[in-house]
Amino acid sequence: MADTAIFDVDGTLVDTNYQHALAWSRAFRRFDIVLPIWRIHRAIGMGGDQLVPALTSDAVENRHGEALRAAWTEEFEPMIDEVRPFDGAHALLAEVKERGFQVVLASSGKSDHVERFLDLLDARDVADAWTTSDDVESSKPAPDLVQTALARVPGTGGVMIGDSPWDAIAAAKADVATVAVRTGGFSADELRDAGAVGVYDSLGDLIAGLDDTPLARAGA
Template sequence: MPDTAILDVDGTLVDSNYQHALAWYRAFRRFGTTLPIWRLHRAVGMGGDQLVTHVAGEQAESGYGDDVRAAHGEEFDSLIGEVAAFDDAERLLSGLREDRMRVVLATSGSSEVAGHLLGLVDGRSYAHDVVTSADVEASKPAPDLVELALDRAGDGDAVLVGDSVWDGQAGVRAGVPFLAVRTGGFSDDELTEAGARHVVASLSELLDHIRGQGRSAA
């Protein structure tokens, strides 16, 4: 039974992946690059420091990487009002705290965006700590965010909860078991191949699974 839950935010607690995909699409268009939105969606969950090269190549990164990241921030700001929390996000957070688990929120987004999104779920009142891309050198799928979250949580057994293959890859690299939810639009097979030990359809189902592990351990 884990005593610490490291939770992703975008696509896991709040329904923001498709707004991010559209924001990246519009940002790249500013620089004369048109990418299929489905391809951009497959990269959501990866930090912006790595996404540009992943979807558009090293030439795009060297030519306008910082500028397109800034443009994505502006485009996402125009859409952020449409982002809503998943209905059962607060049930998950409150349930984990009721079960005396430490909760650390870890997001590849900026601290400013994280602040707004966490406000949708009252995240800071439930979390023992919050880590963002500003706190690490490399974001997901690098393990830095997960490793820092582990360090902030202190000693204990942790699980990583996320919605994307990039969460899974970061968890595997950090040596943390990955539990996946399909809320980000990735399939069961994709999440399992990325390292998920269990895949669920909702956060409520995830909470029931974690509590079931506790009952089995008892």
């Protein structure tokens, strides 16, 4: 019986996935690692600690991991002013809250980025809690972020709302169901194959279909 809605932020509530992919491409190129951006996009949704070895190797992670993540930050920061919330983002948060759920924004992003997105979403008065990269040792697809989000509020269980297969995989490891939206650029089949119990093309479609999801009513 779920009473907590756990929202991924990047790619789900704010439109950042392609900025992330481009920033990672530029960061890798600093180290003479040239990867097709479509391959990088397939890994967006993982945290940087998981993404670097997944796209390259453990040897690259051991040698350059921290420097690559620092380079990614430098490349992403100039693009942050381009980031906008998806249509319906605040309305979805407010509607889920109105249905009796606690709302936790579960991000593995840098704390200053999360603070910026909270303001962009006008979410401070809606969210009961939120997370940042400072709160977990391992990012998605490890379950740490989902478990940390649940621990931030009293309750009995959660529902994950995300945009990537990594959200669904991480949530399943924490015994949490996922409702997915295609806002991050992943296909419906990819999201269902990762374990999503429902897939919606947009946040507006999800709002219209909430009665058919585990977000219909808290504790239902």
